[in-house]
Amino acid sequence: MGQPLLHVDDLECRYGATVVTRQVNFSLTRGDLCCLLGPSGCGKTTLLRAIAGFEPVAAGSIALDGRVLSDPTTLVAPEKRQIGMVFQDYALFPHLSIVDNVAFGLRRLPGDQRRQRVDELLELVGLTHLGKRYPHELSGGQQQRVALARALAPQPRLLLLDEPFSNLDVELRRQLSQEVRRILKKLGISAIMVTHDQQEAFALADQVGVLHGGHLQQWDTPYNLYHEPATRFVANFIGQGFFIPGTMQDRETVNTEIGDIAGNRAYPFEIGAPVDVLLRPDDIVLDQQSALEARVEQRTFTGASTLYRLRLPSQQVVEASFNSHHEFAPGESIPVRIQADHLILFERRMEE
Numbered sequence: 001m002g003q004p005l006l007h008v009d010d011l012e013c014r015y016g017a018t019v020v021t022r023q024v025n026f027s028l029t030r031g032d033l034c035c036l037l038g039p040s041g042c043g044k045t046t047l048l049r050a051i052a053g054f055e056p057v058a059a060g061s062i063a064l065d066g067r068v069l070s071d072p073t074t075l076v077a078p079e080k081r082q083i084g085m086v087f088q089d090y091a092l093f094p095h096l097s098i099v100d101n102v103a104f105g106l107r108r109l110p111g112d113q114r115r116q117r118v119d120e121l122l123e124l125v126g127l128t129h130l131g132k133r134y135p136h137e138l139s140g141g142q143q144q145r146v147a148l149a150r151a152l153a154p155q156p157r158l159l160l161l162d163e164p165f166s167n168l169d170v171e172l173r174r175q176l177s178q179e180v181r182r183i184l185k186k187l188g189i190s191a192i193m194v195t196h197d198q199q200e201a202f203a204l205a206d207q208v209g210v211l212h213g214g215h216l217q218q219w220d221t222p223y224n225l226y227h228e229p230a231t232r233f234v235a236n237f238i239g240q241g242f243f244i245p246g247t248m249q250d251r252e253t254v255n256t257e258i259g260d261i262a263g264n265r266a267y268p269f270e271i272g273a274p275v276d277v278l279l280r281p282d283d284i285v286l287d288q289q290s291a292l293e294a295r296v297e298q299r300t301f302t303g304a305s306t307l308y309r310l311r312l313p314s315q316q317v318v319e320a321s322f323n324s325h326h327e328f329a330p331g332e333s334i335p336v337r338i339q340a341d342h343l344i345l346f347e348r349r350m351e352e
């Protein structure tokens with residue numbers, strides 16, 4: 001544990017003359033689970049397919065356990081990489097029972113060892129009682145568990161999951177992401193999952209890589225992606241938030257239309273420089289002592305909390321999340337204060 005397993009170095013993938021991913025760099029630590037997250041068309045699947053060996057690389061390299069599997073002159077065949085895959089559509093063999101589906105990659109093992117391994121895997125994914133059924137007799141969630149057991153059977157060095165839960169409903173998706181995390185952690189298997197669903201990524205992954213337009217914008221923990229977004233794109237894509245304009249008063253304080261906000265570090269901007277200040281819904285708190293009044297424009301009850309869209313006196317719109325025991329009606333004015341433990345500032349400029 002703790003050693004790098006996979007190195008992706010300055011990777012570029014192309015379809016014909018079109019560059020789809022460029023200068024992608026990351027390392028996966030042995031035993032870690034990571035997600036590639038990004039909007040449709042950003043190159044996630046291409047990157048995953050390149051790691052699996054289904055796509056050649058135009059520049060850079062992919063190495064597993066120190067051995068180069070792909071570079072512009074090398075392409076180790078997918079079946080020689082010891083990499084397992086789980087696909088969005090489960091891709092089970094319809095004419096084989098669940099037991100035979102899981103046993104498919106174990107043909108070289110003697111019969112009794114094969115049976116024992118299949119039993120272990122079915123127990124691991126909680127499907128021991130369904131081994132004799134056929135794929136069409138299972139629910140989507142159960143089929144995806146079979147696909148996971150089948151991919152794990154040959155003991156891959158790395159598991160790749162391509163939008164594995166996207167055919168399932170939201171509740172099952174979250175539940176299965178956590179279950180898959182538990183199973184992979186128990187086995188110490190490293191995995192990379194591709195998804196465009198942030199909640200799914202956060203439920204499964206130790207590290208998340210956010211891709212945009214073929215560029216890896218940030219490779220970080222879910223906590224840091226939310227609290228310390230490295231780019232404006234990541235700030236917008238992860239969680240909710242609004243930007244308000246500000247001016248640097250000193251290296252740590254920004255002056256805005258709603259007052260001076262103290263940051264939690266020295267920022268790399270000149271005094272007087274125009275910046276945009278990221279305000280998350282949890283950066284705005286209720287404070288009866290505050291002179292800052294915000295008008296409620298809209299509210300969305302989400303259960304434990306309620307999300308309010310607020311208009312500040314400067315006419316800036318922000319969103320705030322308050323415990324749902326408080327209830328404010330649209331049109332009401334409420335006293336608020338900015339309490340940003342991680343104040344994120346970006347140089348003011350046009351959207352990326």
Ligand SMILES: Nc1ncnc2c1ncn2[C@@H]1O[C@H](COP(=O)(O)OP(=O)(O)OP(=O)(O)O)[C@@H](O)[C@H]1O
Pocket residue numbers: 015020038039040041042043044045046047196
């Ligand atoms: N076989 C192909 N030939 C040409 N262009 C392709 C091919 N496959 C994908 N592309 C293009 O490459 C870009 C990245 O596609 P990719 O499937 O990697 O994105 P993605 O992030 O996985 O998207 P999604 O979430 O929609 O699956 C897209 O612009 C897509 O149109």
